[in-house]
Amino acid sequence: MRHTAVLLISCPDQKGLVAAIADFLLRHNANILHADQHQDAELKLFLMRVEWELADFSLDLAEFAAAFGPIAARFGMTWRVAESSRKQRLAVFVSKFDHCLADLLYRYQSGELHCELPIILSNHEDTRWLAEAYRVPYQHLTVHKDAKHEAELTQLGILRDRKIDFIVLARYMQVLSPDFIRHFPSRIINIHHSFLPAFHGAKPYHRAFERGVKLIGATAHYVTETLDDGPIIEQDVARISHRDALDDLVKKGADLEKVVLSRAVKWHLDNRVLVYANKTVVFD
Amino acid sequence: MRHTAVLLISCPDQKGLVAAIADFLLRHNANILHADQHQDAELKLFLMRVEWELADFSLDLAEFAAAFGPIAARFGMTWRVAESSRKQRLAVFVSKFDHCLADLLYRYQSGELHCELPIILSNHEDTRWLAEAYRVPYQHLTVHKDAKHEAELTQLGILRDRKIDFIVLARYMQVLSPDFIRHFPSRIINIHHSFLPAFHGAKPYHRAFERGVKLIGATAHYVTETLDDGPIIEQDVARISHRDALDDLVKKGADLEKVVLSRAVKWHLDNRVLVYANKTVVFD
Amino acid sequence: MRHTAVLLISCPDQKGLVAAIADFLLRHNANILHADQHQDAELKLFLMRVEWELADFSLDLAEFAAAFGPIAARFGMTWRVAESSRKQRLAVFVSKFDHCLADLLYRYQSGELHCELPIILSNHEDTRWLAEAYRVPYQHLTVHKDAKHEAELTQLGILRDRKIDFIVLARYMQVLSPDFIRHFPSRIINIHHSFLPAFHGAKPYHRAFERGVKLIGATAHYVTETLDDGPIIEQDVARISHRDALDDLVKKGADLEKVVLSRAVKWHLDNRVLVYANKTVVFD
Amino acid sequence: MRHTAVLLISCPDQKGLVAAIADFLLRHNANILHADQHQDAELKLFLMRVEWELADFSLDLAEFAAAFGPIAARFGMTWRVAESSRKQRLAVFVSKFDHCLADLLYRYQSGELHCELPIILSNHEDTRWLAEAYRVPYQHLTVHKDAKHEAELTQLGILRDRKIDFIVLARYMQVLSPDFIRHFPSRIINIHHSFLPAFHGAKPYHRAFERGVKLIGATAHYVTETLDDGPIIEQDVARISHRDALDDLVKKGADLEKVVLSRAVKWHLDNRVLVYANKTVVFD
CATH class of the missing domain: 3.40.50.170 (Formyl transferase, N-terminal domain)
Structure with a gap:
């Protein structure tokens, strides 16, 4: 089993969301394994799940909240991150x-x-x-x-x-x-x-x-x-x-x-x- | 398409039903193609569908009711017969x-x-x-x-x-x-x-x-x-x-x-x- | 669980089969619970499964073969009977x-x-x-x-x-x-x-x-x-x-x-x- | 029916792909409606489909190839873009x-x-x-x-x-x-x-x-x-x-x-x- 992290996000749909998330992960050297997103057209909601390998990831998950916080705040995200190896x-x-x-x-x-x-x-x-x-x-x-x-x-x-x-x-x-x-x-x-x-x-x-x-x-x-x-x-x-x-x-x-x-x-x-x-x- | 008749029956479940129906059809030389029956255990109902070829059948379907009537009456059947060639x-x-x-x-x-x-x-x-x-x-x-x-x-x-x-x-x-x-x-x-x-x-x-x-x-x-x-x-x-x-x-x-x-x-x-x-x- | 017997039959399709089987079971006072039959039109085969209660059945299953034998022989049946209570x-x-x-x-x-x-x-x-x-x-x-x-x-x-x-x-x-x-x-x-x-x-x-x-x-x-x-x-x-x-x-x-x-x-x-x-x- | 464009991409999987694509679309003011990607772990392939609205999109689709070409070349992409309104x-x-x-x-x-x-x-x-x-x-x-x-x-x-x-x-x-x-x-x-x-x-x-x-x-x-x-x-x-x-x-x-x-x-x-x-x- 690979050692990965999963990020789940929901927030109002708006331009620049994907770019901001992708850029954040890239900056911390994430190797993305799966990414899936959904737009609810009626409610104008954006929902996303991203999973990446932790091997090369340059950010300690304990510091994730601090690093990701500004982006989450900017887009009004509800989010959580999970470490797949944690049962x-x-x-x-x-x-x-x-x-x-x-x-x-x-x-x-x-x-x-x-x-x-x-x-x-x-x-x-x-x-x-x-x-x-x-x-x-x-x-x-x-x-x-x-x-x-x-x-x-x-x-x-x-x-x-x-x-x-x-x-x-x-x-x-x-x-x-x-x-x-x-x-x-x-x-x-x-x-x-x-x-x-x-x-x-x-x-x-x-x-x-x-x-x-x-x-x-x-x-x-x-x-x-x-x-x-x-x-x-x-x-x-x-x-x-x-x-x-x-x-x-x-x-x-x-x-x-x-x-x-x-x-x-x-x-x-x-x-x-x-x-x-x-x-x-x-x-x- | 074969020229067949279909008989549909429902009545209280009781002994001798299948034998009586099978015997009736045999006496009139029916070649049975399909027969399927169901017993509803809870309601004690017997339900049946029989289909046979009309080629050799010795009874005119117009006279079916008269011939089958006594059996139907004996067992308290609700029944109908249909000629498959009739659209x-x-x-x-x-x-x-x-x-x-x-x-x-x-x-x-x-x-x-x-x-x-x-x-x-x-x-x-x-x-x-x-x-x-x-x-x-x-x-x-x-x-x-x-x-x-x-x-x-x-x-x-x-x-x-x-x-x-x-x-x-x-x-x-x-x-x-x-x-x-x-x-x-x-x-x-x-x-x-x-x-x-x-x-x-x-x-x-x-x-x-x-x-x-x-x-x-x-x-x-x-x-x-x-x-x-x-x-x-x-x-x-x-x-x-x-x-x-x-x-x-x-x-x-x-x-x-x-x-x-x-x-x-x-x-x-x-x-x-x-x-x-x-x-x-x-x-x- | 009800105490029942199951009879499985396969033989060449021919007139009188169902009547003969139904009559045999009726004579021995069988209360039929399920009966299902299938005709393979291409191979002209008749296949049947009948299940009945043993409570009222007047024939000991040990004597079934002797009693049913003549009918089986007449129609060239391959058959077997099973007692549902026998595991x-x-x-x-x-x-x-x-x-x-x-x-x-x-x-x-x-x-x-x-x-x-x-x-x-x-x-x-x-x-x-x-x-x-x-x-x-x-x-x-x-x-x-x-x-x-x-x-x-x-x-x-x-x-x-x-x-x-x-x-x-x-x-x-x-x-x-x-x-x-x-x-x-x-x-x-x-x-x-x-x-x-x-x-x-x-x-x-x-x-x-x-x-x-x-x-x-x-x-x-x-x-x-x-x-x-x-x-x-x-x-x-x-x-x-x-x-x-x-x-x-x-x-x-x-x-x-x-x-x-x-x-x-x-x-x-x-x-x-x-x-x-x-x-x-x-x-x- | 919305007036949209669809971009289909396949290329060797590598870091920075999603960020580069998302950034490109954002720069041209794309409103992304759907995005779906798949990584084939065995073949190390990245496959993606993105759909966005053309209403606000600042790039004429006729000029898409010229604008997207450098990114496609950098990542070795096979790609095609389609206008959904074109039948x-x-x-x-x-x-x-x-x-x-x-x-x-x-x-x-x-x-x-x-x-x-x-x-x-x-x-x-x-x-x-x-x-x-x-x-x-x-x-x-x-x-x-x-x-x-x-x-x-x-x-x-x-x-x-x-x-x-x-x-x-x-x-x-x-x-x-x-x-x-x-x-x-x-x-x-x-x-x-x-x-x-x-x-x-x-x-x-x-x-x-x-x-x-x-x-x-x-x-x-x-x-x-x-x-x-x-x-x-x-x-x-x-x-x-x-x-x-x-x-x-x-x-x-x-x-x-x-x-x-x-x-x-x-x-x-x-x-x-x-x-x-x-x-x-x-x-x-």
């Missing part, structure tokens, strides 16, 4: 369904997901065996109906202790409070088992079955305060027919959920996702 | 968007859609040139906002005169009244430019764009009294990205609409679609 | 790549694959940890280049001891001899990492990358004496672009391989696959 | 199958394909009616087996007279000579009715049917001297099953061919396609 620290929340967890664990172990996984948090014991098979710490935390707030405080404490960067809800069956979510803006990924906005909320496979749709879907999105309404990162669908009973939808859907969620997590880890206007740009 | 008579309703119409006309002319097309009805003049290129009668009928009922009466008169069996709404931008729909139960196919039930109603591409979905869809369904709520015959999706402006969604969607609608129409013409419980079985 | 016994062969194995093990453990898994055989030690995590017996058997025959004899002995019904090659990197294959006709499933017949043989991702294809594929097929030429059970593809390096193809392909192989294995276990003319019918 | 001039070659032609004509007429279409050339009379319906000139030119060279000379004359920029082979059933092809390097697009490299050459649907594949495909590619071996622009697939006879493959394939070909033509017209190493980059 983000992920916490997985899970309930009883274990297919997404098993998939994430395998991808984590194989190195496909370039991250640390210091903790799996669950409101059940059911999936502990998987965590143990992959030697990942697992903590069971009962969430009582009338003590959700206390449970969230405990969870937040654990996340702080473990220095967690972002959270994946791998079919976690509890709704998080706005308070909790505010601690991780655009840093909680949920997998919803429908093609959003169709069948948001509870029991999407049941409702898909009743409606007689010919395709089922899955959606990975960032969690916001409104249920199932956050910026969509990835979606996919699978064909079903009248021969598929509800149980078949659940099984076919499980395969969808796994690939959709894992793509979203991977893109997040690769710093490919920019959020704006409750949408995402996924740089490829 | 159904189709009317297409269209407004200004012409992509679905152009597609249907080409498939009609090439023989892919095995039907008669005695009339295209439109509330605009825009697509007349297409009808003329394919030598299909075209009638322009202005639909005034406050004279919808009168317009529908005129339309119904035309459909009666032309002996129309079923209707395709090829991006027809008027809502039909329940009265009108009752004349063609499960015999009006609409193409909706979204992945239903997402974005039912007006301007689905706009809303898909705003929601930031990663796939757009199209849905062909039978028209019922509730808007965009009828039994779904076919759906498909196409991938989009942040690079696609609203206009790109409309263009990519147009290609989806064409194939989804034409598949639904073809299956309807082949007597492959059975409606039950506001769903469809599409025998393949 | 087939699977052996998985694997080398170093572990993604397909991990996927199969998870599906086995979750009950999605209704089978026994008494042995994993590998020419390497690399994947033992996975077998152990899922508590499945694992045997390492070095295959020397110039002692393949001996290795196969050992393998066959193990398979016999373990009463293995069928084999899955989960990215097993050794070519099996015709002798070996003859022991398991239409009972060895291989996953090939290309869209066959494109890129059969070695290094398909490399060749796909060099050719500049826009989609990559995976194919599950029964193993025959000709490499990568056996009856195809399932295929699927994934979109790639110029941005995907060879390594990305390998990763995207791994996800394809998993779903394609697992579908094929599931269909095989459900007795849905009939082989004829080096093709498969997959009853759905 | 390329397309010739369509067709034989008897008319589905791709009908599709292209509709898209041309609707403005989706931004080009001129001064001539359709055919070795048959069958599709003349379509050309006439869309009021496009049509010329019938018999191609005798032993006078192919003469026919090609006549064709080349017509293409020269009509000032043709590029050619689409819309299921044209004649193989073009290397001599002919050299007149239009990377400017002849062919649609092949298989998932290349599978089933290159004659009768791909027949061979797909015989092989028992579960998906069929279509491929749009630039024509080179080796049959069906040119750089692939786009591919797609459709699912088939044992129920599909050869005739169904042909029909399902026709729908694939239409969308795959039209996408390739549209991308070519939008100057999105760069050819290198017998592959394409399609900037999106």
